[in-house]
Amino acid sequence: MDVPGWSGRDLEVISGLRHLGDTANPDAETRARIKDGILERLAEQERARPSRRRRILAEVLAAAVALAIALGGVGLLLSRNALPGDTLYGIKRAGESAELSLAFGDSAKAQKHLEFASNRLDELEALAGSDPGAYQATLTDFANEAKAGTAQLTQLATQGSGQQLDQLRTWSLDQRAKLAAAAVDAPAAARPEFTSSAELLDRIEARAQTLMARLSCFQITTGETDDLGAVPDSGSCGPPVDAITGQQPPVPLPAAPSSEPPPAQQTSTSTPVPTPSSTGPTAPLRPTTAVPAPSAVQPPVLAPTSPRLTPTTTPQLPWITLPPLLPGLPGVGIG
Numbered sequence: 001m002d003v004p005g006w007s008g009r010d011l012e013v014i015s016g017l018r019h020l021g022d023t024a025n026p027d028a029e030t031r032a033r034i035k036d037g038i039l040e041r042l043a044e045q046e047r048a049r050p051s052r053r054r055r056i057l058a059e060v061l062a063a064a065v066a067l068a069i070a071l072g073g074v075g076l077l078l079s080r081n082a083l084p085g086d087t088l089y090g091i092k093r094a095g096e097s098a099e100l101s102l103a104f105g106d107s108a109k110a111q112k113h114l115e116f117a118s119n120r121l122d123e124l125e126a127l128a129g130s131d132p133g134a135y136q137a138t139l140t141d142f143a144n145e146a147k148a149g150t151a152q153l154t155q156l157a158t159q160g161s162g163q164q165l166d167q168l169r170t171w172s173l174d175q176r177a178k179l180a181a182a183a184v185d186a187p188a189a190a191r192p193e194f195t196s197s198a199e200l201l202d203r204i205e206a207r208a209q210t211l212m213a214r215l216s217c218f219q220i221t222t223g224e225t226d227d228l229g230a231v232p233d234s235g236s237c238g239p240p241v242d243a244i245t246g247q248q249p250p251v252p253l254p255a256a257p258s259s260e261p262p263p264a265q266q267t268s269t270s271t272p273v274p275t276p277s278s279t280g281p282t283a284p285l286r287p288t289t290a291v292p293a294p295s296a297v298q299p300p301v302l303a304p305t306s307p308r309l310t311p312t313t314t315p316q317l318p319w320i321t322l323p324p325l326l327p328g329l330p331g332v333g334i335g
Contacts, residue, residue: 083123084134106152107164113149114171117142121175124182135190139197146175147227150204154211154229162215169208172201203228 082088096116103109120142127134150168157164179201183194210232214220217237221230324330 083126083130084138085130107156110149110152110156110164113145113152114168117145117149118171118175118178120145121178121182124186125178127182128185132187132189135186136193139190139193143197143200146200146204150207151225151227151229154207155225158211158220158230162212165208165212165215169205169212172205172208176201207232 080092082092096112096119100109100112100116103112120138123138124135127138153164153168157168176198179194179197183191186194207228211220211230214232214237217233218239219233219235222233224231
């Protein structure tokens, strides 16, 4: 076939390309498999991509959280002066719990407990004749916070330098003044709670003073605890004998010898004293031998010696002479 402008070789190439395109065309099954794979990938992308409804819900929740944080901060600020029975008082107590959780270390937590206990007494002064139930609940919270702070401070003080005990004693004296001021306008129904709170402050002060007095002792506490923490020991400050290992109790030293000489022994014999004669001149006294005074140092005791053996002599036997056995030989002597 002749086509103007195309050579025979060009027409062969074009015919081969058409035939190759027909053979590369996929069949119906292959096209269906390719379509399913494409649709599956599109579905996966759609599931991974958040829908419009989900995006809106996430934005609403984020705004709600931000609003709650903002209102919480404002609520904490407004509830700082809230009193028992007020609407914002719960927010105030929740803020105190959050502060306690964020406190680092036992000492910081103990200080927070005492701070919250002091806040309860400040609230009592502002109640001014309110419902007795508010007084009772506030004093109960005060006792719980005071005991928790005291227990932690006494434990720390007996394990360290003990400086927390002085702080605890000062704190108890300050709270006693607040409690006395709040009791002036308190209702009569809340008097028992005021009395128990005053007794609690007395116990805290006494516990601090007793532990301070035993800080230099060998044993400060008994090792037991109660509602105020470490219980002070009531024994002696010195170490017990059984605590000193490897050392025996001291042995009493012997008494030093007396420097005074022993009393002189009296002898049974005495020198007769001559009596003057009435008829003649006095005879001269015979010289007497003076008895020497016993010495303070006793004479040395000689060690016993063995008696000497008397040498004995062995008696000699008599000399015996025997006659010669043969004539001409000398005789034999024995002895």
